[in-house]
Amino acid sequence: MAKSIDVSDLNIFYGDFCAVEDVTIPIAARSVTAFIGPSGCGKSTFLRSLNRMHEVIPGARVEGKILIDGADLYDPEVDPVEVRRQIGMVFQRPNPFPTMSIAENVIAGMRLNSRKLKKAEAAEIVEGSLRRANLWTEVKDRLDKPGSSLSGGQQQRLCIARAIAVQPQVLLMDEPCSALDPISTTAIEDLIHELKEDYTIVIVTHNMQQAARVSATTAFFNLAGVGRPGQLIEYGPTTKIFTTPENESTEAYISGRFG
Amino acid sequence: MTSHAVEGTPRPPRRLGDRVFSSLVTAAGVVILITLAGVALFLTYEGLPALTAQAAEIPGADSFRAYAWPLVYGTLLAAVLALLLAVPVSIGVALFISHFAPRRLASTLGYLVDLLAAVPSIIYGLWGIFFLAPRMVPLYEWLAGHLSWIPFFAGPASTTGRTIFTVGIVLGVMVLPIMTSICREIFLQTPRLHEEAALALGATRWEMIRMAVFPYGRSGIVSGAMLALGRALGETIAVATVLSVSGVVSLNLISNTNPGTIAANIALKFPEASGIEVNILIATGLVLFVITFLVNFLARAIVGRRAEFSGAN
Numbered sequence: 120m121a122k123s124i125d126v127s128d129l130n131i132f133y134g135d136f137c138a139v140e141d142v143t144i145p146i147a148a149r150s151v152t153a154f155i156g157p158s159g160c161g162k163s164t165f166l167r168s169l170n171r172m173h174e175v176i177p178g179a180r181v182e183g184k185i186l187i188d189g190a191d192l193y194d195p196e197v198d199p200v201e202v203r204r205q206i207g208m209v210f211q212r213p214n215p216f217p218t219m220s221i222a223e224n225v226i227a228g229m230r231l232n233s234r235k236l237k238k239a240e241a242a243e244i245v246e247g248s249l250r251r252a253n254l255w256t257e258v259k260d261r262l263d264k265p266g267s268s269l270s271g272g273q274q275q276r277l278c279i280a281r282a283i284a285v286q287p288q289v290l291l292m293d294e295p296c297s298a299l300d301p302i303s304t305t306a307i308e309d310l311i312h313e314l315k316e317d318y319t320i321v322i323v324t325h326n327m328q329q330a331a332r333v334s335a336t337t338a339f340f341n342l343a344g345v346g347r348p349g350q351l352i353e354y355g356p357t358t359k360i361f362t363t364p365e366n367e368s369t370e371a372y373i374s375g376r377f378g
Numbered sequence: 379m380t381s382h383a384v385e386g387t388p389r390p391p392r393r394l395g396d397r398v399f400s401s402l403v404t405a406a407g408v409v410i411l412i413t414l415a416g417v418a419l420f421l422t423y424e425g426l427p428a429l430t431a432q433a434a435e436i437p438g439a440d441s442f443r444a445y446a447w448p449l450v451y452g453t454l455l456a457a458v459l460a461l462l463l464a465v466p467v468s469i470g471v472a473l474f475i476s477h478f479a480p481r482r483l484a485s486t487l488g489y490l491v492d493l494l495a496a497v498p499s500i501i502y503g504l505w506g507i508f509f510l511a512p513r514m515v516p517l518y519e520w521l522a523g524h525l526s527w528i529p530f531f532a533g534p535a536s537t538t539g540r541t542i543f544t545v546g547i548v549l550g551v552m553v554l555p556i557m558t559s560i561c562r563e564i565f566l567q568t569p570r571l572h573e574e575a576a577l578a579l580g581a582t583r584w585e586m587i588r589m590a591v592f593p594y595g596r597s598g599i600v601s602g603a604m605l606a607l608g609r610a611l612g613e614t615i616a617v618a619t620v621l622s623v624s625g626v627v628s629l630n631l632i633s634n635t636n637p638g639t640i641a642a643n644i645a646l647k648f649p650e651a652s653g654i655e656v657n658i659l660i661a662t663g664l665v666l667f668v669i670t671f672l673v674n675f676l677a678r679a680i681v682g683r684r685a686e687f688s689g690a691n
Contacts, residue, residue, distance in 0.1 A: 212571060215575075
């Protein structure tokens, strides 16, 4: 189910502005890869190019190659809608659909995939996904309440449940804990540990301890300068990046001597 | 207890500017209430004699109810027709402007739609009677010929085209701008976060609109439709110009015999009315006032029913 990702020579543009330049990185299946780096260095932009969410912004485009298990993600034949059904995404701010109940939120993606969902099937998926997202015991008695009635941390886990309900091959997480308190953060990190058994997970984070805790591989992004494109400085096993990075700026960033 | 308790709840000091401003906006709110109350009082006071009038005094009917009923029916029928035509078109135009059109085209189109609202209603009336009505005749004839088993198209088809259906179209065009503007504004305000949530789940553009844009805009769409309905219910001169009236209650939308509408009836009859006839016309105005109120309450109820899920929390 999980797939690996191979990115080579990728440039990402907003109109004429090159936001991210020349990224080449392999991302292993069934593992967690973390992107770290200062704000505005293109981590999120790069993440969004991995499920073709980047191009929903007018004028945004991509040059280079991304292979998902060998298949070209940006082949003209490939339907971006189909891509997004297989590569799930969790956003920085929890975004459950406010007009849907908790249960409806979980199966929102399923409803897109197959219109006819039997009641029992739906209930099974709702329970299974919520259990996997460690949210089931907290919400099982109020599945018909609106998703927005939950706390921030619960909402984020609901969003994760929604993303994994469709059984994606890859799960992209864009700073999923930055709006959450430490307890909710721990809950979500535990969840990431469990999910990596089945999914390829890519997570953007500003929290270096978090990157160190959850990821097997870490990639460091940096800006070449103001108004210049972001670049991938280096990547490698997380323990190596955090102990003996090759690049000076990585060293400066992880040790807090930045800028 | 301290001296505060004796004087009642202690009030925090308030700035002069705050006090002035809050009195000003309170006054603005009160003006609305006074105006409404004034209109209601006038309508009730002047209309009451009509409700107790002798049968002989009422032109063309045995009682006020018999007099007013076809007008109420015609008013509602024309307004509902207008909404049926205008709502889908407005939502479509608004969606096109907010989510599909390139930016420059979108702003031009938005501007043009707003311009439609500035056309005086007599112009719409003249357009309806001289342009639209004659061109509708062939359609009415076809409908009467082929679909006459549907009560709406029973025929015989009008030869002038001055039917309640034509009025519905004219009213639909008239309410289009206000409804489109409101829908467009509300669609543009859909949180980017919700739209991206839908897209990231693999929704197509249309599915994204159904999952994120419509639910978020629901109350706005209903409000827009109610404002539009208000305008359609109260529209006077365009209806008076176009419609050929004979005071019947019928489902037939395409014939020469049509129910009038309250507002148009007042406009047509008022110049020659005297005595109790004036009271009768004003009483029909009171009926229209009440209908408008009911419609608005109904709309609020619809919007409020799922307030918990509205996205406002």
